[in-house]
Amino acid sequence: MTDIRRTILWVIFGFSMVLLWDQWQVYNGRQATFFPQPNKVASATAAAKGGASSVPAPTAGAASAANPAAVPGAPAGATGLAPAPAAEKVVVTTDLLKLTFDTEGGSLIGAEFLKQENDQRNGTLVLLSDEPGHTYVSQTGLIGGDFPNHKTVMAFSGERQLKDGQDQLVVRFESPEKNGVKLVKTYTLRRGAYDIAVRHEVVNTGTVPVSPQLYLQIVRDGTHLTSGSSFYSTFTGPAVYTDRFQKVTFADIDKDKADFQKKADTGYVAMVQHYFASAWILPQGIQRDYFMRKIDAADYAAGMITPLESIAPGATKVVDAKWFAGPEDERMLEKVAPGLDYVKDYGKLYIIAKPLYWLLSHIHAVIGNWGWSIMALVLLIKVAFYWPQAKGYQSMAKMKAINPRVMALRERLKDKPQEMQQEMMKIYREEKVNPMGGCLPVVIQIPVFISLYWVLLSSVEMRGQPWVGWIHDLSVADPYFILPAFMTLTTLLQTALNPAPPDPVQAKMMWIMPLAFSVMFFFFPAGLVLYWITNNLLSIAQQWLINTRMGVPPQFNLPKFR
DSSP: OOHHHHHHHHHHHHHHHHHHHHHHHHHHHSSSSSSSOOOOOHHHHGGGGGGGGGOOOOOTTTOOOOOTTTTOOOOOOOOOOOOOOOOOOOEEEEESSSEEEEBBTTTEEEEEEEEEEESSSSSSSEEEETTTEEEEEEEEEEEEEOOOOTTBBBBBEESSBTTTHHHHHEEEEEEOBBEEEEEEEEEEETOOOSSEEEEEEEEEEESOBOOOEEEEEEEESOOOOSBBBEEETOOEEEESSSSEEEEEOOHHHHOOOOOOEEEEOEEEEEEEEEEEEEEOOOOOOEHHHHEEEEEEESSEEEEEEEOOBOOOTTOEEEEEEEEEEEEEHHHHHHHEEEEEGGSSSOOOGGGHHHHHHHHHHHHHHOOOOOHHHHHHHHHHHHHHHHHHHHHHHHHHHHHHHHHHHHHHHHHHHOOHHHHHHHHHHHHHHHHHHTTTTTTHHHHHHHHHHHHHHHHHHHGGGTTTTTSSTTOOTTTTTTTTTTHHHHHHHHHHHHHHSOOOSSSSHHHHHHHHHHHHHHHHHSOOOHHHHHHHHHHHHHHHHHHHHHHHHHTOOOOOOOOOOO
């Protein structure tokens, strides 16, 4: 009867874990694994994307009679005027980037990375796009009146390709005069750089002073990446950096629960996804208001608004900004802007992950292969934790030595549980054994290995990097499942070397949990699996050595599922 009850409880427990996993997937913005819902974004029509053109509301005190939530069109009272010129797409190419600008607003609506492969490894990677079913664009303009914005058709001038011998390329968009204000955007692209200097010149061509506000925003739909695995999830969504880095989920924006610092005179607004990010950055000291909102059924806007001082007639106000769209290469991000490296998502253990990445990158500078560098880093960590780990293995060796006595005691007093517990504690005291002694060293190492997990999962440097033989890309799963199978074997071997718990249920769990854990690794990036294999092998070697030194012959405790 007891076995039947336990079986029922395990079935309930297993089904509960399935439901929790399913809801965790939904919480992270991914499709539910077992009970998927229709993809609302994919079914949205192109007409719904009209809201992607809406302008952010002006900040308090701005003099604007227009409805700030409406999509700007022709100026008020424009009936009978000549039609506006048709917008066109302008493609500009550097050594790293192929960018598509729209003369409507001088907006950046396409960004292709010429040195980065896409997830299918059959072409280059496209980050920004304005195609049906997927929106990811960069826009700027003026509010506080009926002034030029990202719906205003502008005149393009400049070169379209960075030529040999050139170090930079300048692209310029000039708006027509609108209510006495002209906006000129100048993009300066540099060779070997993903960041772009963007100058906004606001010219007062009228006869009275004006006080517009400049907005810079990133518009993106709420779809998460289709790459990756159902067994791990990375963050996709907007973020703000001021004195701290704050991520905001699309779900929180939907619920109007977005929590982030709204005002600052430093920082940036970004859109983050696995391996890649984009950001608008203003110089320190310029006051700005951050905003995030949903602008239609599918799209979200994240940006900042900065007020401009009163501009006298005939005067010009200049605001220099920086636009970044590229891979989350930590060393490059640090050079682009202070704090931009936070877009590389290390989770809650950033303070540990950051030095681990630093150490890994320096090891790679010497070895030259990311696979071997991962193994070398795990070796250094195991050396650093050798003594606490040794204490744990010594405790486990003592447990293994007295295990026959404990098992005999359990068999003899199986009908007297209270007396059995008392006798077991007596044996532990006599032999000076702490049953939990093998756990504490493991607990100490958990934050370090979780941090290393996030370092390897988040590092774009792993994309397309080979290790040996059949492993041509450490950022994707082993195509032949050789590494995961070997990892499973090493995990089971390590489990077999541990002393069998006296409780039969615990003994079964010791085998069920590693097997369940190993299944996930069949879909993890090869670099992560390699790190875990290395850790397992070094742990087995250390455990074997300590057991031998203590006179406890290593033996394999195989499971007994009866």
